[in-house]
Amino acid sequence: MKEKMGGISSLYRNQTLKNINLIQVTVTSTESLHCKFPQGGFLFPIKGRAQLTIDEETTTYLTSSYVQHIKSGSYLHLFSLDQIDFEFILLSYTFGNSTLSPDECIPNSFHLKLTEAKKTHMMLKRLMGKITSSHHYHTLTLELEMRKLLNTALKQGDTSEHQLLDVVCSYIKKHLSTPITLDELAAYFDKKPAQLSHLFYKNLGIRPIEYLIRQRLEKATELLKQGYSVQLAASKVGYDDALYFSRLYKKYYHIRPSEVKDYHRVVC
Numbered sequence: 001m002k003e004k005m006g007g008i009s010s011l012y013r014n015q016t017l018k019n020i021n022l023i024q025v026t027v028t029s030t031e032s033l034h035c036k037f038p039q040g041g042f043l044f045p046i047k048g049r050a051q052l053t054i055d056e057e058t059t060t061y062l063t064s065s066y067v068q069h070i071k072s073g074s075y076l077h078l079f080s081l082d083q084i085d086f087e088f089i090l091l092s093y094t095f096g097n098s099t100l101s102p103d104e105c106i107p108n109s110f111h112l113k114l115t116e117a118k119k120t121h122m123m124l125k126r127l128m129g130k131i132t133s134s135h136h137y138h139t140l141t142l143e144l145e146m147r148k149l150l151n152t153a154l155k156q157g158d159t160s161e162h163q164l165l166d167v168v169c170s171y172i173k174k175h176l177s178t179p180i181t182l183d184e185l186a187a188y189f190d191k192k193p194a195q196l197s198h199l200f201y202k203n204l205g206i207r208p209i210e211y212l213i214r215q216r217l218e219k220a221t222e223l224l225k226q227g228y229s230v231q232l233a234a235s236k237v238g239y240d241d242a243l244y245f246s247r248l249y250k251k252y253y254h255i256r257p258s259e260v261k262d263y264h265r266v267v268c
Contacts, residue, residue: 019093019094020091020092020093020146021091021092021131022089022090022091022092022124022128022131023089023090024046024128025087025088025089025090026085026086026087027050027078027079027080027085027088029080029083029084029085029086031079032077032078032079033077033079034075034076034077035075035076036073036074036076037071037072037073037075037076037092039072039092039093039094040069040092041069041070041072041090041091041092042067042069042090042150042153043062043067043068043070043088043089044067044088044089044090044091045062045063045064045066045086045088046064046121047064047084047085047087048082048084048085048086048087049061049062049063049080049081049082050062050079050080050081050086050088051081052078053077053078054070054071054074055074055075056077058109060111061081062078062088064117064121065114065117066112066113066114067111067112067114068109069111071109072094089125091124091146091149093146116152119152120152124149127146127149130145144206144214147204147205148203151203151204161199161202161203162203164189164199165199165200165204168185168189168196168200171185172185172208172212172215173215176212176215176219176236176238177238178238180209180212180238181209182196182207182209185208196208216237216239217237217248217249217252219236220233220234220236220245220249221253221260224260224261225260230245230257230258233245233257234257
């Protein structure tokens with residue numbers, strides 16, 4: 001178990017996650033699923049029970065209390081064990097850099113019990129809702145949400161760490177318009193800057209100020225879609241200099257903030 005958790009930790013620290021996607025799949029009681037799995041991913045059962053065979057070698061049983069990781073390129077054979085449909089959510093991804101190969105990062109497959117199954121399923125459905133309702137859901141935000149989801153599902157680190165991280169993230173989201181430095185944030189939570197920075201990087205793969213920037217830009221995107229001017233949207237999320245905000249937005253999203261409303265209208 002420790003080796004598996006260590007593998008996931010390596011994934012977070014050394015790999016960028018790309019091509020993230022969530023789909024909900026239903027396998028009826030009268031059919032079976034045969035397919036090659038093109039990307040690595042996590043299979044989260046949400047209803048019923050099923051038997052899964054990977055590469056005609058490893059057989060496991062799936063229920064909503066567990067999560068199954070599947071290596072990219074694996075062949076799957078899955079069928080329901082009951083007279084009801086089996087439903088699952090598949091969270092797939094690819095690695096965005098080559099610091100480590102997939103084989104070095106995580107084992108071929110693993111099957112783990114969820115310590116917070118109900119919370120994990122709620123996070124999955126909420127993330128699916130965000131993806132399907134937004135044509136401008138940024139890749140960096142999606143990667144961050146996936147890391148938070150996996151932290152909950154796999155319970156990396158101790159409970160106190162996760163509680164502190166949740167509280168700090170909540171504080172940041174409530175104070176997007178307020179000037180915040182790492183020193184001030186750490187002092188507010190009675191931590192050293194290095195400690196807080198390590199906490200974020202260990203669990204989310206980014207530093208606190210990077211998290212703040214991403215949350216500000218995500219909120220700004222919502223405001224711009226609603227018709228806010230660039231100047232007003234920038235000020236609402238803590239940037240008094242609209243030119244600096246525009247450059248920062250272009251760096252992350254590859255379009256100008258002034259183009260967001262038109263972009264959203266076109267893709268819709």
